[in-house]
Amino acid sequence: xxxxxxxxxxxxxxxxxxxxxxxxxxxxxxxxxxxxxxxxxxxxxxxxxxxxxxxxxxxxxxxxxxxxxxxxxxxxxxxxxxxxxxxxxxxxxxxxxxxxxxxxxxxxxxxxxxxxxxxxxxxxxxxxxxxxxxxxxxxxxxxxxxxxxxxxxxxxxxxxxxxxxxxxxxxxxxxxxxxxxxxxxxxxxxxxxxxxxxxxxxxxxxxxxxxxxxxxxxxxxxxxxxxxxxxxxxxxxxxxxxxxxxxxxxxxxxxxxxxxxxxxxxxxxxxxxxxxxxxxxxxxxxxxxxxxxxxxxxxxxxxxxxxxxxxxxxxxxxxxxxxxxxxxxxxxxxxxxxxxxxxxxxxxxxxxxxxxxxxxxxxxxxxxxxxxxxxxxxxxxxxxxxxxxxxxxxxxxxxxxxxxxxxxxxxxxxxxxxxxxxxxxxxxxxxxxxxxxxxxxxxxxxxxxxxxxxxxxxxxxxxxxxxxxxxxxxxxxxxxxxxxxxxxxxxxxxxxxxxxxxxxxxxxxxxxxxxxxxxxxxxxxxxxxxxxxxxxxxxxxxxxxxxxxxxxxxxxxxxxxxxxxxxxxxxxxxxxxxxxxxxxxxxxxxxxxxxxxxxxxxxxxxxxxxxxxxxxxxxxxxxxxxxxxxxxxxxxxxxxxxxxxxxxxxxxxxxxxxxxxxxxxxxxxxxxxxxxxxxxxxxxxxxxxxxxxxxxxxxxxxxxxxxxxxxxxxxxxxxxxxxxxxxxxxxxxxxxxxxxxxxxxxx
Numbered sequence: 053x054x055x056x057x058x059x060x061x062x063x064x065x066x067x068x069x070x071x072x073x074x075x076x077x078x079x080x081x082x083x084x085x086x087x088x089x090x091x092x093x094x095x096x097x098x099x100x101x102x103x104x105x106x107x108x109x110x111x112x113x114x115x116x117x118x119x120x121x122x123x124x125x126x127x128x129x130x131x132x133x134x135x136x137x138x139x140x141x142x143x144x145x146x147x148x149x150x151x152x153x154x155x156x157x158x159x160x161x162x163x164x165x166x167x168x169x170x171x172x173x174x175x176x177x178x179x180x181x182x183x184x185x186x187x188x189x190x191x192x193x194x195x196x197x198x199x200x201x202x203x204x205x206x207x208x209x210x211x212x213x214x215x216x217x218x219x220x221x222x223x224x225x226x227x228x229x230x231x232x233x234x235x236x237x238x239x240x241x242x243x244x245x246x247x248x249x250x251x252x253x254x255x256x257x258x259x260x261x262x263x264x265x266x267x268x269x270x271x272x273x274x275x276x277x278x279x280x281x282x283x284x285x286x287x288x289x290x291x292x293x294x295x296x297x298x299x300x301x302x303x304x305x306x307x308x309x310x311x312x313x314x315x316x317x318x319x320x321x322x323x324x325x326x327x328x329x330x331x332x333x334x335x336x337x338x339x340x341x342x343x344x345x346x347x348x349x350x351x352x353x354x355x356x357x358x359x360x361x362x363x364x365x366x367x368x369x370x371x372x373x374x375x376x377x378x379x380x381x382x383x384x385x386x387x388x389x390x391x392x393x394x395x396x397x398x399x400x401x402x403x404x405x406x407x408x409x410x411x412x413x414x415x416x417x418x419x420x421x422x423x424x425x426x427x428x429x430x431x432x433x434x435x436x437x438x439x440x441x442x443x444x445x446x447x448x449x450x451x452x453x454x455x456x457x458x459x460x461x462x463x464x465x466x467x468x469x470x471x472x473x474x475x476x477x478x479x480x481x482x483x484x485x486x487x488x489x490x491x492x493x494x495x496x497x498x499x500x501x502x503x504x505x506x507x508x509x510x511x512x513x514x515x516x517x518x519x520x521x522x523x524x525x526x527x528x529x530x531x532x533x534x535x536x537x538x539x540x541x542x543x544x545x546x547x548x549x550x551x552x553x554x555x556x557x558x559x560x561x562x563x564x565x566x567x568x569x570x571x572x573x574x575x576x577x578x579x580x581x582x583x584x585x586x587x588x589x590x591x592x593x594x595x596x597x598x599x600x601x602x603x604x605x606x607x608x609x610x611x612x613x614x615x616x617x618x619x620x621x622x623x624x625x626x627x628x629x630x631x632x633x634x635x636x637x638x639x640x641x642x643x644x645x646x647x648x649x650x651x652x653x654x655x656x657x658x659x660x661x662x663x664x665x666x667x668x669x670x671x672x673x674x675x676x677x678x679x680x681x682x683x684x685x686x687x688x689x690x691x692x693x694x695x696x697x698x699x700x701x702x703x704x705x706x707x708x709x710x711x712x713x714x715x716x717x718x719x720x721x722x723x724x725x726x727x728x729x730x731x732x733x734x735x736x737x738x739x740x741x742x743x744x745x746x747x748x749x750x751x752x753x754x755x756x757x758x759x760x761x762x763x764x765x766x767x768x769x770x771x772x773x774x775x776x777x778x779x780x781x782x783x784x785x786x787x788x789x790x791x792x793x794x795x796x797x798x799x
Contacts (some may be wrong), residue, residue: 055671067466067724068707068751076450080606087700087703092313099233099653100141102174104383105384106387106389107389107390107391107392107393108392108393109381109392109393109394109395110387110392110395111254111394111395111397111414112252112256112259112394112395112396112397113396113397113398113399113410114248114249114251114255114396114397114398114399115248115398115399115400115401116244116245116247116248116398116400116401117400117401117402117731118244118245118398118400119240119244119528121236121239121240122161122243122244123242123402124162124236125157125158125161125233125236125237125447126403127138128233128236129153129168129233129396130154130157130166130448131452132181132229132230132233133150133153133154133449133451134449134452137222138176138226139175139219139222139223139226140171140174140175140226140230140490141171141173147442147445149192150449151441151442151445152167152196153167154448155196155274155275155369155371155372156192156195156196156274156275156314158187158369158370158400158406159273159275159277159368159369159774160243160245160246160272160277160278160281161237161238161240161243161656162237162240162275162277162278162280162281163195163275163277163278163664164233164237165184165237165238165277166195166277167192167195167233168233168234169230169234170192171230172227172230172231172234173582175223175226175227175230176227178223179220179223179224179227186542191794193557193579195275195276196275196276198517203423213505234668236285237627242285243281245368245400246281246282246285247396247711249271249282249285249366249368249400250285250286250289250290250291250312251347252366252396252398253269253291253366254290254363256269256366256394256396256545257269257364259263259394260363260364260394263363263391263392263394264391265363265364265390265391265392266361266362266363266366267345267466268340268344268346268347268361268362268363268364269345269346269347269362269364269366270340270346270347270348270349270362270364270365270366270383270384271347271348271349271366271368272349272350272366272367272368272369272380273348273349273350273353273368273369274350274351274369274371275350275369276299276350277367278351278354278369279297279299279348279349282348282368283295283348284407285536285547286346286348291345291346293345294343294344294345294346294618295345295346295347295348295636296336296339296340296344296346296347297336297347297348297349298333298336298340298347298348298349298350298357299350300350302332302333302336303675307332307336310335310339311328311332311336312334312713313335314331314334314335314338314339315331318424320547321547321549321561322561322562332772337357337358337359339663340359340362341359341361343535344771345403347349347359347362351371351376355379358383358385358386358388359383360384360387360389360390362384363389363391363392363393363394364393364394364396365380365381365383365384365385365393365394365395367380367395367396367397367398368395368398368637370398370406370409370410370413371441372440372441372444372445373440373441374417374419374440375412376416377413377419378419381393381419381420381505395419395420397410397414400670403449404454404457404458405448405451405457405461405737407460408457409444409461410454412462412464412465412468416465417470418467427589435642443464444464447460447461447464456762462711469666497543509565511530511554512530512566513553513563513565513570514530514531514553516573516577517533517563517570518533519577520573520576521533521535522541522575523537523668524536524537524538524539527560529553532550532551532552532560533550533551533552533563534549534550534551534554535547535548535549535550535551535569536548538569539569539572539573539576541572541576542568542569542572545568546568546569546572547561549561551563551567551569575658582791582792583657583658583792584658584660584662584664584792584793584794584795585655585656585657585658585795586655586656586657586658586791586795586796586797587653587654587655587794587795587796587797588595588653588654588655588796588797588798588799589648589651589652589653589796589798589799590604590651590652590653590654590798590799591651591798591799592799593651593652594650594651594652598650598651600641600643600644600647601644601647601648601651601798604634604640604644604648604798605798605799606798606799607634607635607636607797607798608634608635608636608795608796608797608798609633609634609636609639609646609667609669609795609796610631610632610633610663610664610667610793610794610795610796611630611631611632611645611793611796612630612631612632612671612675612790612791612792612793612794613628613629613630613631613649613790613791613792613793613795614628614629614675614788614790614791615627615628615629615791616629616632616678616679616682616786616787616788617785617786617787617788617789618682618686618784618785618786619784619785619786619787620681625686626668627682628646628791629675629678629679629682629788630642630645630646630649631645631671631672631674631675631678632644632645632648632671632674632796633667633670633671634672636671639670639674642674642678648796648798651798655794658794658795663795664793664795671702671793673765679786683786689763693776697774698771698774701770701771701774705764705767709760709763709764712756712759712760712763713760716756716760719749719752719753719756720753722749723746723749723750723753726745726746726749727742727746728743729742729745730742730743730746734736
């Protein structure tokens with residue numbers, strides 16, 4: 053059995069940084085790679101294309117020209133955000149809030165209108181005209197759902213400044229400006245980008261039809277208010293049916309109705325988890341898959357759901373974070389997608405900055421076309437999508453004239469080209485390409501093995517189920533049956549109805565080995581007494597070819613099956629041992645003996661095991677040889693595992709030692725400085741204070757040294773514990789239980 057020794061693979065964060073922060077040194081990189089290898093395995097899409105069929109991404113760009121009023125609103129708000137002094141935005145969050153407002157401004161007039169009103173009301177509260185409500189960040193988060201995630205990585209160090217008397221007049225002017233902007237934003241019933249969406253959907257659905265894909269689209273927006281606008285827009289369009297909303301709360305009437313129907317349909321099944329949030333998400337996705345045509349999702353919809361049945365992704369709002377875009381498209385462009393995925397984006401003809409952002413995302417990051425999308429090397433080159441987002445936001449914030457915008461984006465493009473090229477070269481040389489051939493070979497073998505195993509075990513499970521439920525179920529094919537009567541001796545309550553193997557329609561109970569029904573049938577079959585019998589196998593009725601069996605046609609012999617169990621402490625593993633001897637030759641290969649039992653045949657009783665006794669010695673000898681081989685394999689496997697755990701323990705101990713020694717060195721430095729300060733003291737009081745500080749630091753250093761010795765003692769105790777547990781594992785209980793013996797013949 054496999055030994056278990058859970059232990060952190062590294063020490064504390066400081067010791068990790070000290071040892072592995074500089075990966076440009078070959079030895080440091082090699083050490084880290086060796087320590088990560090047992091716990092981290094990385095496989096890229098491009099490494100598995102021979103075994104996992106990925107479809108392509110096809111870009112579709114819909115350009116639009118905003119109305120004069122929309123364009124004026126954009127420039128008014130943009131100029132406002134570029135002012136040197138803004139009372140509306142907290143100084144500590146100026147950059148973050150500016151980013152959010154720019155994203156809402158680009159989303160729709162409805163999104164920015166709500167935000168402007170919220171900000172104006174907060175300024176009135178500052179003047180005492182209106183009671184203050186929730187913080188600005190919380191207020192905007194209700195509309196811009198990605199704010200929490202973005203705020204985690206955005207930091208501003210500017211402290212808030214108190215409001216002076218001279219600021220009050222400026223604040224009143226700012227409120228007036230915000231009110232004017234909000235009135236202008238609220239005056240629009242529709243947006244030019246919304247009309248462009250209707251046109252793009254018509255083109256994209258036609259493209260999907262040409263590709264043979266279902267006419268389904270997921271539309272992503274960054275704003276809840278924009279989501280509501282799009283719902284109104286589509287309800288009065290050629291695409292009014294089958295619309296479903298998906299956001300962080302899903303509290304709208306349409307979503308509640310879908311959830312109620314889903315809950316009633318799946319009541320009493322294992323589809324219902326009991327978590328309303330999880331079940332609501334499942335209900336909305338199921339509706340979109342089975343009945344819906346368009347899902348309008350906020351950023352929350354890009355996390356944790358699989359939409360490979362949809363092949364049309366519409367970025368109504370385009371995030372500046374390339375990793376977030378990749379996450380969006382990856383909801384549909386993933387394993388299991390059968391069609392090329394069309395990715396729709398919108399371009400504002402009047403906004404040079406928006407055009408350059410799209411150019412960077414499309415050409416430098418290669419997000420919207422090809423098989424792979426943005427490669428790991430390209431996304432890794434920028435280290436953080438939020439960092440790239442900040443660089444984009446800085447250009448919007450500081451550049452006003454078109455030539456300034458073009459120059460800033462030209463410079464950013466040059467920097468990105470260098471960063472991406474350098475990163476790709478370094479990554480290929482250091483890590484990824486070294487393992488391509490090995491990874492491909494392992495994936496090929498594992499894919500073939502997994503396919504064969506799944507098919508084989510599912511087939512065996514269904515055979516057993518047919519045998520045990522002959523009169524209690526109606527079988528509708530190789531993978532589906534309808535349970536009419538539950539087994540009387542089942543421990544758990546087993547629901548009646550339709551059952552099917554996984555990866556089918558998803559509308560029935562998922563039937564698998566650990567399902568209560570399967571467990572009950574297996575327990576019943578395993579507890580059945582199996583007296584000696586004669587089985588006549590019919591190779592001619594087997595649908596395939598078995599090379600191991602063909603030489604045995606026309607021959608006969610004896611076969612036994614035993615269960616060999618290895619137990620120790622909290623672990624156990626079972627092995628089935630087949631032994632077979634023909635009447636006219638040597639023992640059969642165990643694999644051939646096992647394959648015999650896959651053939652169709654007929655059985656008859658063999659009273660008293662007539663004729664078995666003369667062959668028992670040969671069958672027993674073959675069983676013993678296999679048992680010895682299994683024991684050796686278990687021992688060798690555990691030895692390898694012990695070595696790996698011992699190496700992990702050594703690495704952890706080294707990390708611990710490095711961290712403590714670093715702290716002791718720092719204490720030495722502080723003591724030297726304290727002694728110099730004490731010596732330099734002029735008065736007796738200063739010298740005494742200095743000496744007390746030296747003494748305190750020396751006491752702390754002594755404590756650190758004791759901690760180092762204690763840590764080394766702890767490592768020794770951990771090692772002793774590992775050895776003791778290993779010794780306990782070696783005290784194994786071995787048992788061999790005969791299952792059955794048969795007389796066989798093949799025709």
